[in-house]
Amino acid sequence: MHLLKRSVSIIYNLRFQSSFLGSFYTMSSASLEPISLPQKRPLGRPESTKPPKKIKRKYNKKKNVDPTSPGGVLGFEIEHLCKEHGLSLADISNPMDVILNDSSIQQKYHRIVDEVNVLSLTSNGDGIALIDGPAETNTKKQVAIVPFGLPGDVVSIKVFKSHPLHVECDLLKILSPSSMRNDSLVDCKYFGVCSGCQYQPIEYAQQLLLKRDTIVNAYKFFAPILTASGKLPDMGSTVPSPLQYSYRTKLTPHFEIPRRKTQDFQKPSFGFGSKGRPKFRPEIVDVNSSIVDIEECLIGTSIINTGLSNERKKFESTYNNYKRGATILLRENTTPVADPPVETGEGSRDGTGEISKAEVELPDGSKQLKTCVTEPRQIVTEIINGNKFQFSAGEFFQNNNSILPDIIKYVQDNLKLDPNGENYLVDAYCGSGLFSISCASSVKKVIGVEISADSVKFATHNAELNNIENCEFITGKAEKIFADIQLPRDQTSIILDPPRKGCDDVFLTQLSEFKPKKIIYISCNVHSQARDLEYFINNTSNGFQYRIDSIRGFDFFPQTHHVEGVAVLSLI
Numbered sequence: 001m002h003l004l005k006r007s008v009s010i011i012y013n014l015r016f017q018s019s020f021l022g023s024f025y026t027m028s029s030a031s032l033e034p035i036s037l038p039q040k041r042p043l044g045r046p047e048s049t050k051p052p053k054k055i056k057r058k059y060n061k062k063k064n065v066d067p068t069s070p071g072g073v074l075g076f077e078i079e080h081l082c083k084e085h086g087l088s089l090a091d092i093s094n095p096m097d098v099i100l101n102d103s104s105i106q107q108k109y110h111r112i113v114d115e116v117n118v119l120s121l122t123s124n125g126d127g128i129a130l131i132d133g134p135a136e137t138n139t140k141k142q143v144a145i146v147p148f149g150l151p152g153d154v155v156s157i158k159v160f161k162s163h164p165l166h167v168e169c170d171l172l173k174i175l176s177p178s179s180m181r182n183d184s185l186v187d188c189k190y191f192g193v194c195s196g197c198q199y200q201p202i203e204y205a206q207q208l209l210l211k212r213d214t215i216v217n218a219y220k221f222f223a224p225i226l227t228a229s230g231k232l233p234d235m236g237s238t239v240p241s242p243l244q245y246s247y248r249t250k251l252t253p254h255f256e257i258p259r260r261k262t263q264d265f266q267k268p269s270f271g272f273g274s275k276g277r278p279k280f281r282p283e284i285v286d287v288n289s290s291i292v293d294i295e296e297c298l299i300g301t302s303i304i305n306t307g308l309s310n311e312r313k314k315f316e317s318t319y320n321n322y323k324r325g326a327t328i329l330l331r332e333n334t335t336p337v338a339d340p341p342v343e344t345g346e347g348s349r350d351g352t353g354e355i356s357k358a359e360v361e362l363p364d365g366s367k368q369l370k371t372c373v374t375e376p377r378q379i380v381t382e383i384i385n386g387n388k389f390q391f392s393a394g395e396f397f398q399n400n401n402s403i404l405p406d407i408i409k410y411v412q413d414n415l416k417l418d419p420n421g422e423n424y425l426v427d428a429y430c431g432s433g434l435f436s437i438s439c440a441s442s443v444k445k446v447i448g449v450e451i452s453a454d455s456v457k458f459a460t461h462n463a464e465l466n467n468i469e470n471c472e473f474i475t476g477k478a479e480k481i482f483a484d485i486q487l488p489r490d491q492t493s494i495i496l497d498p499p500r501k502g503c504d505d506v507f508l509t510q511l512s513e514f515k516p517k518k519i520i521y522i523s524c525n526v527h528s529q530a531r532d533l534e535y536f537i538n539n540t541s542n543g544f545q546y547r548i549d550s551i552r553g554f555d556f557f558p559q560t561h562h563v564e565g566v567a568v569l570s571l572i
């Protein structure tokens, strides 16, 4: 019995590393009950003459966040909410020093709050609410982030973690549902605990409106001069995805392995990041891990789900061999069935060792064979508008094929090429050549630039594969394109499709100096896109000579909060 008690206290010591005034507690656990320290000295050891250890105070570390990252955008959203409700930031500040260092105060802050009105959604898809500060404290109001809460919901929440200007909460119960909420739309059994697909209970048309609002706010926050000067066009409606489920051609489930495996080490969860505790959906089980164990992902394509199932089974018999966590790549690979039978190469295998395959019939009656590649260096093929694109499975390629013909058509239409002139195209951040090759037939020459040498190799190969002779691709940072560009600028259009962080000032300055006749800026982060357009138009030498013709979203990721933005600019 004594031994048992000792081992329990050792486990507490390992798990609950934050100690204060003789109590152990978790900073973010739902239960904040203090746990008493064992009072007795360990047997056989003399009483220590050392002075008691100094108690370390905890400090809230300031993090350097990119303003256009979800955490950075939340700062703008909180400020906006405060302005709307006549509150100052001081009114909603949490005394972090006290909360972190006094467990009794912490318990006052980390509490259950009933009858909370969810006011709006953050661009990250979470509900946001204002709640009264806890009783007997000086905090006037708090900004509560409520995952899975929808505007108009009245809910019961549990505050479980404090930040200087907001608190994180679990949604315990929906007391009165928002008119946006239609629970019959939720098919996924992991809804409420998986971090993806928060928009599932929302009708699709409404999801598109929410994504439009996200873009409107992005420009409000990150392009205030353009917004105030009236230089922004009316925000266009969001272009829907033809597929609203079964669209994702890439998934990356992962797992974690503890550094030291104890004797009772069991199979870890294999799936995706968790978000909150699903108390408001009693039908699903709470997870005690940062990863939700997922057997099927409804937004993944059929072959990706077959791959997920194969790799899970493999993991069940091999998890003991892993020394650390890992991410598994699942990438769809397409082969036309009419092709002579091709060796599909490596791919996810079923229990018999056979590579799993799925035949898909297209609306025109043709058939395609799908496999699921797991090896990042394996070459995969995608077919978009009849063009074949090959690339290394681990490199970037768009993840929702169903919407690609729509965005390509939109880009082509907006290039507004001169039927009598010579038209040229620069595709900056060109990847393996999706836009270059798709638009090549309408222009005299395309030059693509891309930082990944592997992607450039495939872009060049893809041009050959599709018998396209007017494309040239160069490896380097996007601004390298301007070093010795020979194209006539008044007949050249530029497509920009940078990663989430957007373009840097060096590139935008050189773009302005080059002065192309048209710019089409595609972005998976509408916040960095808004920041870049604000800089380009207001801070570069020729920026003022451009007009923003249109901005609209494309819904590359239905059921999630993500939106792709496309902005079209013309030289006036």
Ligand SMILES: C[S@@+](CC[C@H](N)C(=O)[O-])C[C@H]1O[C@@H](n2cnc3c(N)ncnc32)[C@H](O)[C@@H]1O
Pocket: 396, 397, 398, 428, 429, 430, 431, 432, 433, 434, 435, 449, 450, 451, 452, 455, 476, 477, 478, 479, 497, 498, 499, 524
């Ligand atoms: C969002 S992807 C777009 C790729 C391509 N347009 C497509 O749709 O397939 C962004 C690409 O930019 C590349 N990239 C990142 N930083 C870059 C830089 N500084 N200069 C050029 N390319 C860059 C990445 O390797 C990636 O291929």
